[in-house]
Amino acid sequence: MWEAFKQWFHRWGSPKWFYERSLVWSFWLGWGAMILLPIGIVWGLAFAPQDYQQGNSFRIIYLHVPAAILAQSCYMIMAVAGFVSLVWRMKMADVVLKCAAPIGASFCFLALFTGAVWGKPTWGTWWEWDARLTAMLILLFLYFGVIALEAAIEDKITAGRAAAVLSLVGVVNIPIIKYSVEWWRTLHQPATFKLTEKPDMPVEMWAPLLVMVIGVYCFFGYSLFLRSRNEIIERERRTLWVRELLAKEGKV
């Protein structure tokens, strides 16, 4: 069992194996996103019932919550990749970390932006420096930090190591984001969805949200694999298997 896990783990470390397999994965994830996201958007924005207090403006939840969940999951994936990169010096971990950062940053920005647009009609303000909003802004800056480190350091190994340390250190922010609404008094409301309790929302409202969350994860996986494949080709361009591959496709 342990041996099988070790083998599986080390296979992931091979750029060639990853490149060969990821085409199929990205294909299915891309289709998943292409089907789920339009269904979720149309269902949520047009067919889900209004909220009894917020009316139609609550519908921004169908973008805001999936974006915020993804922004945090993406950072946790980067922290795990950073951990693997620092301990096992695995090339693929560096690739995944580098390729995930811009996607996570985009979703983090989307969550902050949709939150501000929702906050204006609901709270009466675009922005308040409460714990949840501030912690989420710090997450965006952490993403910018990782992207900047990757871009500023020319040597890929050094850049990967610096980004890995920042990802690992920054991961303490994730529980702070999650629990900020419980630990402190904030303007932001506590989570509607908890693992242990029934949500304070009827099924006709949360079903499209669930579709959106799964769709956004599919989209994330799709773009992560696509970006990683590009990065692998660039990093491994001098290896035999990449040269053979490119020769076969007539691109060199």
Place this chain on the structure above:
Amino acid sequence: MNPKRKQRLIIVSFLVIGVSATVGLIMTALSNNVNHFYNPTEVVQGAAPIDKSIRVGGMVVDGSVNRDGKSLAVAFTVTDYNNNVNVKYTGILPDLFREGQGIVATGKLDAQGVFQAEEVLAKHDEKYMPPQVQRALDKAQDAAPAQTY
């Protein structure tokens, strides 16, 4: 696991634990400053400074909202179900401001203990419901006392 990896594993683990502990301690030390607003109990007990710009948050007490017919002035009471604070405000209230709902007001506490608000924000809760469900709930609530007769 080879010894070199083991060593790196230990170093990286210490890094993560160290950073978490540091941030945890800072957060505990700052916990009062991280709170976005004072609650009515703190105001009543004198924990909130007087004549300094602060925020006070709580639930608007049912039936406490008094609007001035000629101007935008409004007075209401906020509660945390233990203590109450009277708030005075002149201006436009957010759409979601209503009795029984949470608000966060920015302003100054005067010597009489009345909060002179400059800005009132609605604090939304985590409950979502279609309007039909709310109407049905209200109806059931209205009908309930009748059954006791």
